[in-house]
Structure formats: C-alpha cells, structure tokens
Amino acid sequence: MLDRSVIRLVCFFSVGVTCLVLPTLTKAESPGDQHVKIELISEQDAIVPHRKVWVGIRFDLQDGWHTYWVNPGDSGEPPRIEWELPEGFEADAIQWPYPQRLSIPPFADFGYEHQVLLIAAVQTPPGLKEGVRERIAARVHYLVCRDVCIPGQKQLELTLPVKSRAVAGSDLQLFEATRCRLPQPAPERWKISAASIGDDFVLNLIIGRSAGAPQFFPLEEEQIENAAPQTATTIPGGFRLHLKKSGHLLKPLSRLRGVMVLGSGKAYRVDIPVSQSSSNVHTQ
C-alpha cells in the first residue's frame, strides 16, 4: 500500500504540472495518522476538586517510525502541546521520559520508537461541582519520521466526572512505567563534574559504583556532536565520560544540563558548571 508521501513524489516527477497543486487534506485525513496513533489518557477515572490529575499524550508508532525528545538532535522536531482546560485548571510542564539515540548516519537524533507517553499534572481548582463532567483537551503538533518525515496536528480530548474520590484507570501501569523512565535528581552523595578539555567535555561521575554503558543526552541543542561515540572509562568510584563538543559551539559553555542514563535504565538529571581548566577536573 503506497503511502501518501510516495504518491505525492510520483506525481511530482511525472511530466506535466497537473499533479503539482496537491489537494489539501481534510483534518480527518492527516497523513501522519497512518503511522502514529495519538491519544489523550488519564491516570485516574475522575477529577477530585483541588487535587491534581495526571494526564498523558500517548503516541503509538508504527514499526520504523519515531518521534522526538525535547532536544530532537540533528534533525526533527519535538511534539508541541497546546492545552485547552476548563476555568481554574492549569497544566504543569510535560515530563519527558529519557529518549533513545536514533542513528541517522552520519548523524543522530534523540527520540522515541514504538510507544511513548508524555505525562503532565493538571492542577484543578476547589469548588468543582460533583457529578459534572469536565473536558480536558489538547492540540498536539507533531512530527513522525522514518525515511521521510510527516508533520501533523491532532485534536484530542477526554472528559472526566468530578467526584470526591478517584480510582486508578486502566492505563495506570503505563503511567507507572513512564515514571520509571523520567530522569530523577542525582543522589546527594554523587559527585558530578565537567571540564572542557580540547575538543571534548569530560564528565566525571563519582557515584559509588561503575555503570554499564552510560549515555548523556543534553537538554540544549548544539552543545555536543550528537552522533559521536561517548567513550566511558571506569575510574575509582565511578566513571568518566567523554563527549565530543559540537562544531557550532562558538564560545565556552559555562553549564551542562541534560539527562544521564545508566546501563540499568535509570535516568538522572545533570546540571553542572563546566570548568574551563585544561588540566585537572575539579569536583563540585
């Protein structure tokens, strides 16, 4: 079955102009729909006034297709969510599970394959009337890619009754699994430091044990060469990670912020100053 983008290309290259002016697809026929199913789900079955309710945007991607993390890497674009909430409701920031590095030779992107749930807490006001159904909606702007990229927009909504008590809904496990993939603050006892040394950022992580294959994902673009291997060496009490600097870094980086994923699949938030000394790496 030919997908629409292939049909477009075939039209484009055929002799004559007739296919050039492409028909505008209606909202229902967003071409991305074939490759990703997007849904708005809630962790619990009701809204309790003045309590937050966790909702999530679930992306189910066809094999081979991916979408992007907040820093998408060398190409692509992260999804953007516009909330439409009832009076007095407020959505907190989206919580992003740690991504995978997606190899797009000779470059790399950061994103998700198969499935990802982007969760957010919605604060609710007091004084909501019991029994009333409240509507939570979101407009999701997204990009899904495989060998080609398809942008799309999806209007999503769900309604939940206001009750004095709420119980977990059928998607609880997915919410809990997602929480396991959220980066946690680094434990107090860890000593993490970074130095700018030549073409690299060198990170020392003294965490009390060695870790298998750690990976660092910067929160900001244009700081490291995304596709470069991140060589890790074991040092007493932890490991040292070499990150190749981005060729687009024109002035010294004073701070490195990102997500460190350990071999165990646990992710930690890193937010550290970068020492510009070319000799020793100073610990915090």
Place this chain on the structure above:
Amino acid sequence: MKQNLLCGLLVALLLTSSISAYAQKIGDHAPEFQATGSNGQTHKLSEYRGKFVVLEWHNNGCPYTRKHYESGNMQRLQKEWTARGVIWFTVISSAPRQQGYATAQQENDYLKQMNGSPTAALLDPQGDVGRLYSAKTTPHMFIINPAGILIYDGAIDSKATTDQADIATATNYVSQALEEAMAGKVVTTPTSRPYGCSVKYAH
C-alpha cells in the same frame, strides 16, 4: 592509469574520513568542492572567490523544504540575493531512491514549476558535498564570503517548524548574515541549529 586509481583511492579515503572528522568551523576556509549542476555545468567553489556564496541543502519532499518553497520564501530569497551578486547553489544530496533525489531533468522541471532561480542546482547523489560540509538537514544553509571564509552555518530562520505562517515573524538568518557581511559588520548569528528532515545520504 595507475596514478588515477591511486588518486581516486586517496580522494575516497579523504572523503570517508571527512564523515567522522571535524567539520569546518565558522571563520575557517570553506572546503573546496566540485559538483555538476542540473544544467550540465560543473561548478567549483574556488571559481566564485570574490563573491558571496550561499549553499542551500534541498529535498523537495521534506515538509520543512516545502514550507519555504510552497510559500515562495526560498524563491524570493534566491531572486533577491542573486540580483545582488550572490551565488546561490541549491544542493541535492539525496541518494538515488531516497526522498528528494532528482535527475537533472526532474530538477529543471521542478525549478521551472516552482519559479526557483538559484545560480545552479548541484546534484550530489553520492553525498560528497553534503558530507564535506556536514549538511544535516533540509534546509541547511551555509554562507561563504568573497575571501572563501565560512561565515554562516545553520538554519534558514529562527522558527523551526513546518508552518508557513511562521516565516513572516521569523528572523531570516541568511538575509541577516548577508546584509551584515556586505555592510562590513560582524555576523551576529553565525550559527544556529539547522532544522528540517535529515539529509538522505547513501548508506
């Protein structure tokens, strides 16, 4: 004959090593390249010493490229800047059978239909020029000054979306850099994250 083979091997080695080697930085000499345009003419960067040169990586199927072509934005830029003496090369580094790949005839047809007016559309299906410059996305823009120095490497503008409505309110980094450089001023935004679809290199 043996000499040519050896040279060929050396060039191949140099080119493959450039994939993992550090790409040129702002302020460096832009790498020399040679490529054939869709009009059959060969173009070498060094031939254009004394002029500003813009390189525009292109894939006509990519939604980010289409944003700038279906709005007429890219064509406007090509027209405006070539009229002011800038050499504008559209570069297609898509491998055969990948999105964006075009034969000379197809590219000429496309330029006619879209009213594009680059100085030439360079066909780079082996990805040699793309890898030389570390072209990541379509579009990805580079500007080389009349002394052959790279002065811009990055996005076409400041709004990394597929939405045509964003063009009017975005800062066009290419125009900004050319205006500044032509006025003898420092380029205020010499790099930015290029946005778009990944360039479809041969594997």
